[in-house]
Amino acid sequence: MSATLKKPFEGLRVADFAWVGVGPTVSKYLADHGAEVIRIETNTYPEAVRRAPPFLDGLPGVDRSGYFANFNSSKLGISLNLKHPRGPELARRLVAGCDVVTESFTPGTMARFGLDYESLKAIRSDIVMIAMPLFGQTGPWASFAGYGHVLQAAAGFNHLTGWADGPPIGTGIAYTDFLVPHIAAIALIAALDFRRRTGIGQFIDFGQWEAAIHGLGTAVLDYTVNGTEQTRMGNRDPEAAPHGCYRCKDGRYVVIACETEKQWEALKAALGRPEWCDLERMRRRHQRLQEQKEIDRHLQFWLEDMTLDPRRPEPTADDGPESPQVKRFTTDEVVAHLQSFGVPAGVVQ
Amino acid sequence: MAEPPPVPLPHPSGPLAGYRVLDFADEKGQLCARLLAELGADVIKVEPPREGDSTRQRGPFYRGEAGAESSLYWWTMNAGKRSITCQLRLQAGRDLVHRLVAQADMVVETNAPGRAADLGLDYATLREVNPSLVAVSITSFGLTGPYKDWQATDVVGVAMGGHMYLNGDEDHGPVRTLAPQAYAQVNVQAAVGATTALYARGVNGGLGQQVDVSMQEAVANAMDNAQATWDISRTNLSGPGLRRNTYGTVVLKYLYEARDGWVAALNGGPIQGPNGQPLIDWMAETGEAAPIDQPAWREKLLSQAPLDAEEMAVVEGVIEAFCRTRGKVALVEEAQRRGGGWAPVFSPREIVEARHLKERDYWIWVRHEEMGESFLYPGAPWKLSATPWMQRGRAPHLGEHNEDIYSGMLGIDEAELRRLRMRMVI
Numbered sequence: 001m002s003a004t005l006k007k008p009f010e011g012l013r014v015a016d017f018a019w020v021g022v023g024p025t026v027s028k029y030l031a032d033h034g035a036e037v038i039r040i041e042t043n044t045y046p047e048a049v050r051r052a053p054p055f056l057d058g059l060p061g062v063d064r065s066g067y068f069a070n071f072n073s074s075k076l077g078i079s080l081n082l083k084h085p086r087g088p089e090l091a092r093r094l095v096a097g098c099d100v101v102t103e104s105f106t107p108g109t110m111a112r113f114g115l116d117y118e119s120l121k122a123i124r125s126d127i128v129m130i131a132m133p134l135f136g137q138t139g140p141w142a143s144f145a146g147y148g149h150v151l152q153a154a155a156g157f158n159h160l161t162g163w164a165d166g167p168p169i170g171t172g173i174a175y176t177d178f179l180v181p182h183i184a185a186i187a188l189i190a191a192l193d194f195r196r197r198t199g200i201g202q203f204i205d206f207g208q209w210e211a212a213i214h215g216l217g218t219a220v221l222d223y224t225v226n227g228t229e230q231t232r233m234g235n236r237d238p239e240a241a242p243h244g245c246y247r248c249k250d251g252r253y254v255v256i257a258c259e260t261e262k263q264w265e266a267l268k269a270a271l272g273r274p275e276w277c278d279l280e281r282m283r284r285r286h287q288r289l290q291e292q293k294e295i296d297r298h299l300q301f302w303l304e305d306m307t308l309d310p311r312r313p314e315p316t317a318d319d320g321p322e323s324p325q326v327k328r329f330t331t332d333e334v335v336a337h338l339q340s341f342g343v344p345a346g347v348v349q
Numbered sequence: 350m351a352e353p354p355p356v357p358l359p360h361p362s363g364p365l366a367g368y369r370v371l372d373f374a375d376e377k378g379q380l381c382a383r384l385l386a387e388l389g390a391d392v393i394k395v396e397p398p399r400e401g402d403s404t405r406q407r408g409p410f411y412r413g414e415a416g417a418e419s420s421l422y423w424w425t426m427n428a429g430k431r432s433i434t435c436q437l438r439l440q441a442g443r444d445l446v447h448r449l450v451a452q453a454d455m456v457v458e459t460n461a462p463g464r465a466a467d468l469g470l471d472y473a474t475l476r477e478v479n480p481s482l483v484a485v486s487i488t489s490f491g492l493t494g495p496y497k498d499w500q501a502t503d504v505v506g507v508a509m510g511g512h513m514y515l516n517g518d519e520d521h522g523p524v525r526t527l528a529p530q531a532y533a534q535v536n537v538q539a540a541v542g543a544t545t546a547l548y549a550r551g552v553n554g555g556l557g558q559q560v561d562v563s564m565q566e567a568v569a570n571a572m573d574n575a576q577a578t579w580d581i582s583r584t585n586l587s588g589p590g591l592r593r594n595t596y597g598t599v600v601l602k603y604l605y606e607a608r609d610g611w612v613a614a615l616n617g618g619p620i621q622g623p624n625g626q627p628l629i630d631w632m633a634e635t636g637e638a639a640p641i642d643q644p645a646w647r648e649k650l651l652s653q654a655p656l657d658a659e660e661m662a663v664v665e666g667v668i669e670a671f672c673r674t675r676g677k678v679a680l681v682e683e684a685q686r687r688g689g690g691w692a693p694v695f696s697p698r699e700i701v702e703a704r705h706l707k708e709r710d711y712w713i714w715v716r717h718e719e720m721g722e723s724f725l726y727p728g729a730p731w732k733l734s735a736t737p738w739m740q741r742g743r744a745p746h747l748g749e750h751n752e753d754i755y756s757g758m759l760g761i762d763e764a765e766l767r768r769l770r771m772r773m774v775i
Contacts, residue, residue: 005549005553005556006549006552006553007549008545008546008548008549008552008553009548010552029541029545033545033549052574053578053582053595053596054574054577054578054580054581054582054584054596055581056581058582066574066577066578066580066581067574067577069577070574070576070577117734135705136709136732138708138709139705139706139708139709140704140705140708141685141705142705143685144681144685144690144692145685145690146615146690146691146692147615147690149593149603149613149615150603150613150614150615150690150691150692151692152613153604153611153612153613153692153693153694153695154613154692154693154694154695154700155695155700156528156695156696156697156700157526157528158604158611158613158694159694159695159696159697160526160527160528161516161524161525161526161527162524163521163524166521167591167604167606167611168604168611168694169516169517169518169524169588169590169591169604170516170604170613170694171512171515171516171526172515172516172517172586172588172589172593172594173515173572173573173575173593173594174573174593175571175573177573178534178570178571178572178573179530179533179534179537179571182534182537182538182540182541183384183537183730183731184731185541185544186384186388186537186540186541186544187388187730187731187733187738189541189544189545189548190364190365190388190544190733190736191364191733191735191736192548193364193365193544193547193548193551194364194365194735194736196548196551196552197551200735201735202733202734202735202736203733203734204731204732204733204734205731205732205734206730206731206732207709209705209706210706210709210711210727210728210729210730210731211730211731213700213727213730214380214384214533214727214730215528215530215533215537216528216697216727217422217425217528217529217532217533218409218421218422218425218528219527219528219697220425220697220700220701220725220726220727221421221424221425221724221726222409222421222697223697223698223701224701224724224725224726225411225421225424225724226409226411226412226413226421228409229696229697229698230527230528230697231527231696232524232527233527234521234524234525235504235523235524235525237504237527238408238409239407239408239409240502243504245504245508245513245522245523245524245525247522253508253522253523254508255504255505255508255513255525257502257503257504257505259502263500339499339500342500343500344500344501344502344504344505345500345505346499346501346504346505346506346508346509347508347509348508348513348514348522348523349508349509349511349514
């Protein structure tokens, strides 16, 4: 039976004018589920991620970037110079046979080539078009450009990532490039489902910043309702204790989080009920939130004591059962032990 | 006094209007279901009677006071939904829910595989009740595999999924983003799966399916080029502090301290390459570009030839000194005017106060009529021209729509409702 099922977007054709990370990730969702996605690029200026490493065999080349490959598998590619006098006309002929247009230029760029929504709608009345610049189509910052590394700063992710007394180091990656495409895809697929049922197309003004703000959890309402400005606090959490990241003897890190009393009881059992965790001031979550420094010290000590030090020699037949290298475990084994008691724990990997 | 607005506000012009979603989700799926409500779907949150959904106990709370109706987490993630109570540990509760499933298009649930079966929410059972149903099953590690029964909170998700390894610095180790990103990622990616499966149903004669969404995999999907870098060059990227992950080579800092906070300027502006020259000109106007405005330096930066550690320190020193005496928004606006893709490091307050978002009418006042107050909520994550996004009012109170749904949809009369309440089924 499954052999006769269609891939959902089979039969849809997409003209993908988008570049770098966000736009190509959105159209890849369609491509991976059956749509014919045509990346339209110019030969005169290869896009940024084609020029970005990692390159196959370490040799730069526009067709050698693993970065580009990750965003653009499952697609077709054509080259078309929109700045050539005949470029826009060819693009419009292509769009006439398409169902979807995606783009991520700064606002006004597509209009300069006669490829704005109104013009394309005249050629293809039921077209669904999504435009995905950083800051949307209107407003004082509409023309601002940049990559996900800096948009994560505007969207609050830097402010919320780092140590309490340290700088807003952010996520180390172009984070919003890996958050907002999913949000854009939801809107695009919903619009396509509406079109499937009604035949009506539309334009989607997608501002990456406005979407990213929905990834901030309670940080917005905590300010607009309570006037509280959430800020980075390392690996602690204002609602849970213990909540931290601990270094093991092999240099790897383990996270442990107890959001509920049940999880805390599980941790106590997994640790073998040492005296400190049965102290009265460790009993309830709101109490433990005041004792995090001490809790962290105990957990750090426990993890170091439990885990194997790879720099020490392998145990020999002469080592008794209490020898450090015999009674200790790998970091993965320690996490599996915690999980077997029902403690939310994991290796940072 | 004016009539209070209905909860939720009707949204017949949404692209998903007409679809009905039953939401049994915790933190891993509530935002997913909320986004569907904002697209027009009728989303019904099903909660245990009396104590309600566990996230009602999740802080922060309105004025710091815990209570079933005061969690800002609940408010944020469940706005625009209806709420009913139903005890799924009782057969009578499961029977009621299955009658609703028969009238629904989608279920969003976040139970571990065995537990879903105990509650009558496993796909085998749901499919029997409604073969057209899209069942979105969101779990920490997926429905199969060695970790399928492991416990996870957000920090375990970002740790095991790889994101945390990419954050932080060498001195302190990995660090998490305070706003939970494993939860954010799994929710939005689940919603892509959910809408894709709805579309698939439309082209496959109404046949439903299960969508298996793993929080760990959702996080692993959000690691920039870290996997490609490992695959191709066997470089294992890790937390770079004020720099960024770049395939194992160290590049210029991207964060600089301004007079009133920080700015993000990727690759120091970018100060290298053709776009760097106008930025050097800018700093030279006030005599603050020395020595990098000298011809040899300019040529070197224009050529994008690699810089050694000493040269990087010189360039970063110039940018640092220039930024330190200026306000961050002014810096960003001028850099952007000169072709530099800069952005300010904003706190939640600064985001709410940002001029650009105000001028795009982003923020929405949401009425909490029972408290006599309105609060500002984030606005449209996208602007659809024909089927607009809509914020549909506050989150529902516990069981607020029991009568609407049990009487209206299932035709249960008042006497029977009373009996169900007394038996603590609803």
